[in-house]
Amino acid sequence: MAKEKIIRTLAKDTVRKIGEKVKLQGWADTIRDHGKITFIDLRDRSAIVQCVGSKLPKITKESVVEIIGKVVNRPEKLVNKDLSTGTVEIKIDSLKVLSPAKEIPLPLDGDGLEIEESVRLKYRYLDLRRGRMNKNLRLRSKTTQFIRNWLTARDFVEIETPILTKTTPEGARDFIVPSRLQPGKFYALPQSPQQYKQLLMVAGFERYFQIARCFRDEDPRADRAYGEFTQLDLEMSFVKQEEILFLTEKLFTELVKEIFPHKKITKSPWPRISHKDAMKKYGVDKPDLRKNKKDKDELAFAWIVDFPLFVKQTKDDFFHGAGAKYAPSHHMFTAPHPDDIGLLDKAPMKVRGLQHDMVLNGHEVGGGSIRIHQPKIQNKIFELIGFTEKQKKQFEHMLTAFSYGVPPHGGIAPGIDRLLMVILGEPSLREVMAFPMTAGGSTAVMDAPSNPAKEQLKELGIKISKK
């Protein structure tokens, strides 16, 4: 008998193919062997569909199979309302195992949060088969796509900036990369594209964004991933702070409506609270303004403004000016409030900065500011931080750039991981990342970091120190 050529049908489409012969390819989600007949729930990217047959080859759960069979309606009383394909089943003509599965080392039903995380990360490629994780990553893709379309429709240009760049004392610890072509020297991975986005304003793009990877060698917390994270990096020229807040608020309000339609935003427009009032009323600068903290679908956004420009500098600040009193409360490019310029000399701790923090359900999900665009004021800030001439020199390119016509500019950088974690009500950032690192800095699945080959170190001109 000549084999008929049947093209693949997705599980979700079977409901529209009653009476037809279909080919399905996917994973054996569950197998119920009733002796004479066997039920296999076949899962593909679109849905799960029940298949039924007899005298099937022995298969194991999670094996990859190809099933050819006929789509039939289920009897009324056997309809499964929990499945999108619950009205049909497939009468199996033939079943082929494309790739057998050994016993799966962790349960894949349920949300998986009770499983030891190291096991979930070691087998992340299995953990991602979990419905919740699959959904989270799909929503993440939809979220970044929505943001990109929304911004490009408003004249923003997405521009990629370098990952191999310069080490600068910007507030956190850098990851550094030894250079082979210039032995003894190192690149740094960017803590954010902060300087590049400001340079793009000097270049005249006026409206820039990037879904950008950022790197910080900081100890992790529940809402801070170790190593790398992703932010929507956004910058605009010729704007007042008000316009940045308005645009950002509109973007995320429309995003929630479109991608998370069952979520309710507590208050629109978002409340704006001065840093002083937030500290007085709530004791924190990222208050949780939900009306009902048990409501998983409530999103309470807020803006915190009028931050002090400086905080006291501590040894943990990586400004290397640790002798000086003042550390930027946001970062050293944030503009002082124009009404407070006079206080820079007399009472720096009283100067407000044009900083804005975006807060959601008690988490800081984004921060930004109007930037300094006058070289003189930038220099003044460097001095208050306590930069030596040598340290200032590290930012000379910024001051030089600002001498060739720089527009007033500002921006914001909401964290994509953190925002999604809060919107989805997940307990950790790692629940919205495909292959996150452990708290100890090991990469999921891969055995990284690992020992380098001797030749690699030799080429780079570096040695590992003896302990």
Add this chain to the structure above:
Amino acid sequence: MAKEKIIRTLAKDTVRKIGEKVKLQGWADTIRDHGKITFIDLRDRSAIVQCVGSKLPKITKESVVEIIGKVVNRPEKLVNKDLSTGTVEIKIDSLKVLSPAKEIPLPLDGDGLEIEESVRLKYRYLDLRRGRMNKNLRLRSKTTQFIRNWLTARDFVEIETPILTKTTPEGARDFIVPSRLQPGKFYALPQSPQQYKQLLMVAGFERYFQIARCFRDEDPRADRAYGEFTQLDLEMSFVKQEEILFLTEKLFTELVKEIFPHKKITKSPWPRISHKDAMKKYGVDKPDLRKNKKDKDELAFAWIVDFPLFVKQTKDDFFHGAGAKYAPSHHMFTAPHPDDIGLLDKAPMKVRGLQHDMVLNGHEVGGGSIRIHQPKIQNKIFELIGFTEKQKKQFEHMLTAFSYGVPPHGGIAPGIDRLLMVILGEPSLREVMAFPMTAGGSTAVMDAPSNPAKEQLKELGIKISKK
């Protein structure tokens, strides 16, 4: 007199505001001082518009200015057909310098290709004001956005994979990053997300893509950037090679039509040429099939298929199996042609791989393959490359993953920089990148790589070797 509040108008919109008072903000593109009256061409992100006034404050070229004035029609004979706003001009009421510009250190009119590249890269933020560079980056943003929308409309999910990952002997030299939390160990920056995308197929996503940053410490060529580059990384499950070629061809054909409408594709469907025929007929595996090589708007795409699976291994291969005879001609995950499996033992050099190269105007702009999904065959390939047991162990996670139900899968990875370079007819990749590195591995604008602080090295447990 109370100041009236006028909101900003973009230069391009002035043509629709005849008789109105407008506020413009932008750069003084050219200044022609005729004594009694002065002409200023103001440039913003949208266009250039001529402004004219008298008794203006002294300004310099490329300063950032704010002009308030009335839009008037130009007399018929003074219409400038080269400008989109050439029918109007602005009668200046007031002009304010927002940020003065010193003398610009490189000419910004013209394509800039005659200028010493180190100067262009040092002042990249000025070089990007150049019409050509500005246009290139805008087209790049449009290109990636088109690709993303096209793929997400077809069920693809964009998933971000780690930048801090494992060093693996994959064919080129890795950049490595010392770990502070695990001193003496190193992360590697990914040469591509190859392993992650295959793991995402094991995870059941079936259709993945990412506009991904890749890192290779390889000496640069005109069509290979030093350090980092960007590729469209794409992978599909349950596909034959034919389906990957068909999808990719459709994507880029529609992309050219939409984003580069004045470009003409020489032949559709794209010619498919076996590696053997290409070498015989053209002497290269990336033939230039343009009918007229002087036509700047001709795009001759082609597919090269049926590559040999192996090439002779050389000392330049970073497979660390340098004693063995065989190096993968594409990479070690490429599936052998099913008809040639029997030859793996007898005559490895005769085995064809299910590899496909995407060629455009004589450049390889993308490569991909159907992957091996049988652990046994993968092991066989590792042996032919000459991996020791220790080297094999570096890929144990892949073989383990493949034992839990892996779908047949394959993909492709077109280079975004190279594709744009060829489509736009640019002489170098750096003409389509915002802040590229020099051939010597120095980052544009920033002084990177640079000397690390002693404390940084101490924390990381590494030392710079004496020469």
